[in-house]
Amino acid sequence: MILITGATGTVGRLVLGNLPADQPVRVLTRNAPRFPAHGPTEVAQGDYADPASLERALRGVRSALLVTSRIGGDDDRRFLEAARDAGVRHIVKLSAAAVQDPDADDLITRWQRTNEDLLRTDGPAWTLLRPRSFMSNTLSWAPAIRSAGVVRALYGDSPNACVDPRDIADVAVRALTEAGHEGQAYTLTGPEPITAAQQTRRLAQVLGIRLRFEELTPEQAGAHWLRRHPGEVAEALLHSARRQKAGAKAQVDPTLPRLTGRPARSFTDWATDHAPAFAVPRTADTPPATPATSARTARE
Template sequence: MILVTGATGRIGREVLRRLPADQAVRVLARNPDRVTGAPGTAEIVQGDYGDSQSLTRALRGVRAAFLVTSRVGDDDVRFVRAAVSAGVRHVVKLSAAAVADPGANDVITRWQRANEDLVRGSGMEWTLLRPRAFMSNALAWAESVRAQHVVRAQYGSSPNACVDPRDVADVAVRALTEAGHAGRTYTLTGPEPITAAQQTAQLAELLGRPLRFEELGADQARAALGARYPHDLVEALLAGAERQRAGAKARMDEAVPALLGRPAACFRVWARDHLGSFSSP
């Protein structure tokens, strides 16, 4: 039995779609009605990391688990404790590429470093996935692209080797279903670094209409992010943007092509496949 968490998010949803049809799958979801793409035989369990009884139910009989957490706090601690008690043998943990950057010391990165240490020290087999930023982050521009034909972002000329979430999911499925991934850490990037201005140009070409890129200053970005996130997360995201401007996120890794036997997907492919989100109704 494989347990998938984060099944309503961008990676977990794609993992569910890619697991073999004959694989026993269980899904832990806070809102089961939002789970899509699960195999017809999948068992969906309602629960939350803060509900120890739901974790016990979800982890019963599980061999391997895909662990995704998004709230800075103790969710990983609760899950790992329950997984060890349930006899889970292997945890595939979604982390972040910034963990390996000595210049990254924001609250999100410190939290992920602690989570990695927790998993490594759990006594279970583990695999750590460290993706660079997801190409799907561009969906944050969809509304302004549709309504105003504009993309607004910080530091439009700073590159990021962002990765297609579907490539991350493909790697996760291999780690969950194949031997040979225990004790491994994989940094997952796209095939090339790309800037927000270049992404805007590619979107415009695919849409067949001009788009304008507007660079946000630090205060504008802080205000925009502050409308969506708490203060500590806002500051973490701004710190990440500064590291990107310094070139810290441009480095590529060969893990995706090495593991999947094909090139990592480029932004143009991701954008083409999601063009409907940017198209006017």
């Protein structure tokens, strides 16, 4: 039995969908009645803060995908204690590439390092997945693209070797179902470093529309994040953006192609497959732009 946590999230739902059809799977979710179980999937209602629900969810589980998101919380510790008591043999943990950067000392990265240390010292056999930023983060641009044909981001010329979540999920499935991944930490990146301005140009080409890129100031970006996150988290995001501007996230790692036997998906691949999510309406007086025009406009 494999247990999937975070099964409604970006990576967890892809892992669940890509596991072999005959693989017994259980999902830990807070909202069991809303979860669309299918095939051999069991649904266990529970929460990291509820030890009894963790005990029920982990009963008979051999391997688990561990995804936590409550920054600064102790969900990992609670899960690992329950997993150890239940006899779970292997945990695949979704972490982040930033943990390897000694200059990354923000709240989010410190929390991720602490969770990795807990798993290595107090957990069963482990595999760490350390992805760069998700290409799917650009979905947050969709409302402004639809309403104004604009992308707004901080440090538009700073590169990030961002990764397609589908590639992360492919590696997670291998780690959960194959032998030989125990004790490994995998840094997962896309095939190239790419900037927000370049992503805007590629989206324009894929969508066949004109897009404009507007660079936010640190003050504007900070104010935007403060509307969505606590102050320490907003400051952590600003710290991360400054590291990216300094080139800390530009390195391409060969691990993903080595594990999957194919190249990592590019941002153009991701954008092409997710173009409907941006759902740009067409009108008679706004003809589609050629790719060259889109690229020039996006660059202005």
